[in-house]
Amino acid sequence: MAELEPRVIPIGPFHPLQEEAEYFKLTVEGEKVIHLDIQLGYMHRGHGKICEGKTYDQIPFVVERICGICSTSHPFACVQAIEDAANIEIPPRAAYIRSIVGELERIHSHLLWLGLAGHFLGYNTVWMWAWKYREPVLEMCEVITGNRNHYAMFKPGGVRRDIEEGMIPPLLQVLDKLDKKLWMLTKAVLDDPVLHARLEGVGILTKEKAIEYSTEGPTGRASGVAIDVRKDDPHAAYDWIEWEEIVLTEGDVFAKAKVRLLECLESTKIIRQCLEKLKGLPEGDIDAKMTDPPDDEGVGRYEAPRGEVFHYVKGNGSMYPERYKIRAPSYMNIKSNEVAVLGGSVADAAITLAAVDPCYCCTERIAAFDTKGKLLHTWDDLVRLSREKTAKMGGGS
Amino acid sequence: MLKGIKKGALTRSLWVYHVAASPCNNCDIEILDLLTPRFDVERFGILLTGSPRHADLLLVTGMVNKKVLDRVLRVYAETPKPCVVAAFGSCAISGDLFVDSYNFAGPLDKHIPVDVYIGGCPPKPEAMILGVVRAIEKVKKLKDL
Numbered sequence: 001m002a003e004l005e006p007r008v009i010p011i012g013p014f015h016p017l018q019e020e021a022e023y024f025k026l027t028v029e030g031e032k033v034i035h036l037d038i039q040l041g042y043m044h045r046g047h048g049k050i051c052e053g054k055t056y057d058q059i060p061f062v063v064e065r066i067c068g069i070c071s072t073s074h075p076f077a078c079v080q081a082i083e084d085a086a087n088i089e090i091p092p093r094a095a096y097i098r099s100i101v102g103e104l105e106r107i108h109s110h111l112l113w114l115g116l117a118g119h120f121l122g123y124n125t126v127w128m129w130a131w132k133y134r135e136p137v138l139e140m141c142e143v144i145t146g147n148r149n150h151y152a153m154f155k156p157g158g159v160r161r162d163i164e165e166g167m168i169p170p171l172l173q174v175l176d177k178l179d180k181k182l183w184m185l186t187k188a189v190l191d192d193p194v195l196h197a198r199l200e201g202v203g204i205l206t207k208e209k210a211i212e213y214s215t216e217g218p219t220g221r222a223s224g225v226a227i228d229v230r231k232d233d234p235h236a237a238y239d240w241i242e243w244e245e246i247v248l249t250e251g252d253v254f255a256k257a258k259v260r261l262l263e264c265l266e267s268t269k270i271i272r273q274c275l276e277k278l279k280g281l282p283e284g285d286i287d288a289k290m291t292d293p294p295d296d297e298g299v300g301r302y303e304a305p306r307g308e309v310f311h312y313v314k315g316n317g318s319m320y321p322e323r324y325k326i327r328a329p330s331y332m333n334i335k336s337n338e339v340a341v342l343g344g345s346v347a348d349a350a351i352t353l354a355a356v357d358p359c360y361c362c363t364e365r366i367a368a369f370d371t372k373g374k375l376l377h378t379w380d381d382l383v384r385l386s387r388e389k390t391a392k393m394g395g396g397s
Numbered sequence: 398m399l400k401g402i403k404k405g406a407l408t409r410s411l412w413v414y415h416v417a418a419s420p421c422n423n424c425d426i427e428i429l430d431l432l433t434p435r436f437d438v439e440r441f442g443i444l445l446t447g448s449p450r451h452a453d454l455l456l457v458t459g460m461v462n463k464k465v466l467d468r469v470l471r472v473y474a475e476t477p478k479p480c481v482v483a484a485f486g487s488c489a490i491s492g493d494l495f496v497d498s499y500n501f502a503g504p505l506d507k508h509i510p511v512d513v514y515i516g517g518c519p520p521k522p523e524a525m526i527l528g529v530v531r532a533i534e535k536v537k538k539l540k541d542l
């Protein structure tokens with residue numbers, strides 16, 4: 001038999017399986033994937049730099065547009081960073097409302113993933129069902145925040161809209177119905193022989209590798225890495241209510257699906273408790289006004305549906321931040337694909353790549369090249385530039 | 398005769414190719430949402446295709462950045478003409494708040510001819526359906542097709 005030569009299969013930048021423009025180079029030997037090269041940068045928009053030209057009140061709107069699916073996670077971390085820098089304590093009612101919006105987003109994001117995963121497998125029934133049940137969640141978001149996505153709900157010091165007393169019973173009703181549907185969907189997926197056959201043992205990420213690649217969120221938790229910012233560094237209302245962190249150990253695509261589905265059920269639990277707690281708190285007390293712009297550094301962390309979002313802000317007493325830095329979880333999660341797809345078959349590559357729920361627009365970095373293909377700013381250059389800037393601003397080294 | 402066929406093809410059962418030119422994902426997700434049971438535009442024969450070569454309508458989302466611009470132009474070149482191009486969302490129309498970005502390559506209509514503008518951040522699904530209807534109306538009015 002003739003020797004098999006490695007071949008390259010390009011996926012992207014525009015590919016029917018991808019919502020976003022990204023480029024993967026799969027090197028295969030026969031059916032087996034032997035190498036994966038990931039090229040990012042098609043979606044880079046430079047949020048960090050834009051934020052440095054905006055006032056603290058405007059920044060939540062800017063970071064909201066980092067990602068349309070986690071459009072609460074980024075503002076969540078952002079306002080916490082600003083509050084940390086300005087030393088503001090938010091009222092409990094605002095904390096509960098933040099958690100409610102955050103968890104609604106988690107449900108819709110996980111259902112979205114489940115649907116797309118079904119779509120990638122060619123199992124469109126799962127897609128249609130999951131997205132059908134996602135609609136009531138979006139409706140709840142619309143009722144609470146005024147928009148289906150991009151909620152514009154958070155501001156430094158609190159939230160912009162209150163959840164009125166009269167809204168709570170109807171919301172609870174919708175939640176009850178949603179809960180039933182979610183249970184049904186979870187059971188249907190976990191019992192489905194097709195999904196078992198297709199996903200079990202596929203794209204396994206071992207715990208060691210998960211830690212080595214610093215994976216976060218459901219990707220890590222499906223491989224037995226128990227990290228969840230909501231538990232480890234409680235903020236908003238997360239340590240005032242009862243909920244569980246879902247951790248599984250298998251590390252395959254099926255485990256990732258299971259973690260997400262079970263998390264949806266936890267989320268409805270959180271929302272229900274938060275809504276109940278709202279009843280006992282004074283209405284309208286949702287904003288601890290930020291009076292002076294921060295003159296200090298602050299960090300904010302939030303467990304987005306895909307993992308930890310980290311925002312850093314450095315203020316200098318003016319209305320504009322001096323430095324703004326964002327770190328989204330997908331960057332680490334996407335990298336873990338390098339080990340998860342290796343050795344698997346080409347047919348499994350698409351679903352394995354999708355299993356970390358990649359969100360490229362959160363993650364984009366750029367590198368500048370000249371026309372001959374030479375890298376303009378190497379790591380050392382960047383370190384030097386950053387030191388020069390810090391020195392110019394009169395800070396430490 | 399051929400003209401009549403082209404017009405008929407463009408006004409019925411539009412096939413859509415979705416070009417993600419550096420969006421925030423929200424516009425894209427809302428497009429997919431249109432295909433799912435709540436809105437189900439497949440009733441009208443509207444279908445997402447996997448290749449620009451089969452497309453009648455290009456839905457371009459996002460602020461076009463410098464890296465993706467070249468690819469957007471290529472996708473446009475690959476689409477059989479006549480085709481309808483829709484700038485989808487504030488980003489594609491004007492750049493939205495990304496006009497300040499160092500990676501912004503200018504609004505979409507600077508680079509390729511745009512027929513319909515669907516505004517919003519993201520546009521509501523109803524607005525998208527309206528946008529497609531407008532596109533069809535526009536094609537019907539064209540004389541030299």
Ligand code: SF4
Nearest residue numbers: 420421486487488518
């Ligand atoms: S218009 Fe809004 S929702 Fe659409 S891609 Fe731009 S920022 Fe995202």
